[in-house]
Amino acid sequence: MTKQEFVDRLASKSGLNRRDAATAVDAFLESITDALRSGEEVAFTGFGKFTVQNRAARQGVNPRNPTERVQIPASKVPKFSAGSQLKTAVKTS
Numbered sequence: 707m708t709k710q711e712f713v714d715r716l717a718s719k720s721g722l723n724r725r726d727a728a729t730a731v732d733a734f735l736e737s738i739t740d741a742l743r744s745g746e747e748v749a750f751t752g753f754g755k756f757t758v759q760n761r762a763a764r765q766g767v768n769p770r771n772p773t774e775r776v777q778i779p780a781s782k783v784p785k786f787s788a789g790s791q792l793k794t795a796v797k798t799s
Contacts (some may be wrong), residue, residue, distance in 0.1 A: 742784055752791035759785040 707716075709731065715729035741748050742758050751757040761781050768774040788796075 750789065752789045754789045754792055755787045757785050757787070758782050 713724060713731050713785050715748045716722070717724045718732060720727065721728075722730065735783060738748050738756055745758060747755060747757040759782070761783055763780040766776050766778045768776050
């Protein structure tokens, strides 16, 4: 499902017009991004939790030259953990 398809589905389920639904989706995504950027976690009970995970520096292999080792720097990455209700809904479908 693309973002536009999601906006269309949100508009039909909520009774909003497409423009208002698109604004709501953009605000939702921006709010989650801002929270993660500032180090907060975002949790929706039953649905899931968005967090920031610290990935340690490590050594990798250059795919073009498998004998060459490269250093991969430490980084922060977003992580999503599904909640129990979401897991059950997907499992029963």
